[in-house]
Amino acid sequence: MKKDYILGLDLHGTLLEPGEVLRPELVPDLIAGLNKLADRAVLFLCTGNDLDFVNRKLPAKLRLCFDGYVLETGCSFSPDRKQELVLTSPEEQKLLKDLEQKLKDQEFPEVNYFAHRLTTISLFCDRPREFYAEVNEAARALGVRDRVMVTYSSVAVDILPRGYNKFTGLKKVAEGRKTIGIADSMNDQALLLEADFALAPKNLAPELKPSLADRGRPVIPLAHAQGLQSQSVPIASGRETEGVIEILAFLRKYL
Ligand SMILES: [Mg+2]
Known part of the structure; x- marks a missing residue:
């Protein structure tokens, strides 16, 4: 199947719980959720951190689910999970x-x-x-x-x-695909505002909600979303990792 989408998944506060925790019991469902999307979407982590951090914090079996990483808030990226290429001058x-x-x-x-x-x-x-x-x-x-x-x-x-953010980074590696952002914080603002589709775990930073609503993307419960829609940000009922697993199941249904 042709991959029409690219998914950018944030790390802190989205994939990882507070304290940089990834509960081992959630990892199988996370991997299954990502693998079930792999025939429809290119999968990228989208983080403010560098390659070294990703290698240290994520188990290898989870890293293998991703095609690459947008790193340092879109100022660098890894197309192959092995090298970090800098985009800045x-x-x-x-x-x-x-x-x-x-x-x-x-x-x-x-x-x-x-x-x-x-x-x-x-x-x-x-x-x-x-x-x-x-x-x-x-x-x-x-x-x-x-x-x-x-x-x-x-x-x-x-x-x-200036001029860089997670959305510009994701766009750089998207090769024209529709972009999907899953993220929670202020450093994800451009990703959540400008990706073709944006979703968030329950812990989405409250200060982001007014700017999302102002730009025509009010937050709605994921359970109320009828398919992918660009005019809202569906928000999972679970926080962080659990919310991501919920969102991956939703995407599997509608992509
Ligand atoms: Mg975050």
């Missing part, structure tokens, strides 16, 4: 490296650690939603606010060059 890479050093020098008490990235900055912290404004202000004070985008997930505040 040398100028953008330098801008981000310099900024990362300046932010490290500020020694924010909120930051637990700066995660390894090739071309973005990821400040892992306990309360990204609250810390985001402070990082945004730091970027402004350092004179780079117009050249970078500051966003956040459930685990980190992320900084990337």
Whole structure:
């Protein structure tokens, strides 16, 4: 069967539960759900993290379900799960490296650690939603606010060059296929707004709902969705991994 779709599946807060947990008892259903879509859709993880992180955090049998990964919030990708290819320019890479050093020098008490990235900055912290404004202000004070985008997930505040996001990354590898995004957080906003179809686990960040509704995509219960529709964001009854399994079964029915 021809693959008309590409699915972009977020990691933190979507595939993974809080604490980067993937419950072993859910893995078989997850793998079965992904494999049942494999003849209809190209399957990509779509994360703010890098290749090394994906390799460390996901079991090999689950990684094998994916064709590739959109990494570093669309600033890099892996077409084969083996290599990470950077999409940003040398100028953008330098801008981000310099900024990362300046932010490290500020020694924010909120930051637990700066995660390894090739071309973005990821400040892992306990309360990204609250810390985001402070990082945004730091970027402004350092004179780079117009050249970078500051966003956040459930685990980190992320900084990337302007113009990149998970949707642009997914589009880059889509080869003209219809795009489907499954995601939960502010760093998924473009994916949820611009993919041809968007779905979310129950824990979708509440602050995303107004912008989705404003753009003609109100959240509706997945149980009320009659097939794939671009004019709403069906939301699963389960959180994170369980919600993803629900959504994969829904997609199997309607793709
Ligand atoms: Mg997420």
